[in-house]
Amino acid sequence: MTTIQEIRNKxxxxxxxxxxxxxxxxNLNDKSTRLYKFKNDKGNxxxxxxxxxxxxxxxxxxxxxxxxxxxxxxxxxxxxxLENIKGxxxxxxxxxxxxxxxxxxxxxxxxxxxxxFDRIEGLTVYGxxxxxxxxxxxxxxxxxxVCEKMKSIIELNYPAKIYRIDYTDLPxxxxxxxxxxxxxxxxxxxxxxxxxxxxxxxxxAELIEAIExxxxxxxxxLDTFKDKPxxxxxxxxxxxxxxxxxxxxxxxxxxxxxx
Numbered sequence: 001m002t003t004i005q006e007i008r009n010k011x012x013x014x015x016x017x018x019x020x021x022x023x024x025x026x027n028l029n030d031k032s033t034r035l036y037k038f039k040n041d042k043g044n045x046x047x048x049x050x051x052x053x054x055x056x057x058x059x060x061x062x063x064x065x066x067x068x069x070x071x072x073x074x075x076x077x078x079x080x081x082l083e084n085i086k087g088x089x090x091x092x093x094x095x096x097x098x099x100x101x102x103x104x105x106x107x108x109x110x111x112x113x114x115x116x117f118d119r120i121e122g123l124t125v126y127g128x129x130x131x132x133x134x135x136x137x138x139x140x141x142x143x144x145x146v147c148e149k150m151k152s153i154i155e156l157n158y159p160a161k162i163y164r165i166d167y168t169d170l171p172x173x174x175x176x177x178x179x180x181x182x183x184x185x186x187x188x189x190x191x192x193x194x195x196x197x198x199x200x201x202x203x204x205a206e207l208i209e210a211i212e213x214x215x216x217x218x219x220x221x222l223d224t225f226k227d228k229p230x231x232x233x234x235x236x237x238x239x240x241x242x243x244x245x246x247x248x249x250x251x252x253x254x255x256x257x258x259x
Contacts, residue, residue, distance in 0.1 A: 006136075007140065010139065011036065011038060011141070011144075014038035014039065016038035016048075018034065019034075026074045027124070028051055028056075028133065030052050030054070035047060036050075037190055040148070044148055045060055045190055045191070046058065046059050046147075050136075055133075057140070059129070059148070059151055060188060061127070061129055061155065062127075062159060062160040063127065063158045064158055065100060065101055065104060065126075066093065067082075067105075067124075068122060069085075069112070069123045070089040070090050070119065070133075071122040073124050076094070076124075078126065080093055088105070111153075112150075115146060118135060128160075128187070132147055165233060169233055169234070174214060174217060180210070181240055184199075184243055185243075187235060192239065192242075192243055193246070196243060207240070207244060211240055211244040215241070222234060
């Protein structure tokens, strides 16, 4: 039995969806070839990326913290060594909220110790995801439970800051589209896919027509950023364009919009 089959069997109770992938993770310096998506019995969403000798188990998160354990994060830059925590591992941050992170680790200590991280295993917490990097031979179900517990603790004590997005940098006509369809401008592909299933036929048609009419203008605007990071408004715009592309590629047999 292959590693992919073994992992699928471990989470079979959740009836996961499966898709081939070709994702390079710079933190692991490895490529994922398979992605599983599922919800547990409580309705919490999870994804499992399968790499050569490890998996990445992740669940959506809303927090203001950014840190990692054992594996420095090269993407969000939680890569500055802070301290070595006995029984847990090496703690890395971006040095912006070190004291809060230390307090958070104390709250998570029991759960982190229970995971018994190997030197190539670890955890990353940033903005909208909690990720566990684990060896392929893990049982997975116990780790899902721990992941769920830590998510609750972090969100309760260190919630994400709520702020209103500024769309003034967008061209007026495009900005109006983003404001109108903002509820569908979701950056996480898992959440976006789930949310899109709630669309009525009318909402779906209106979104596709409005965005497709402006596709050239949208692409031209996004191209102006070149190597610079996108603004919050531009990210929302990009999400809407990606959603319309996804809706146009979903076979009708797989898409059942509400009336």
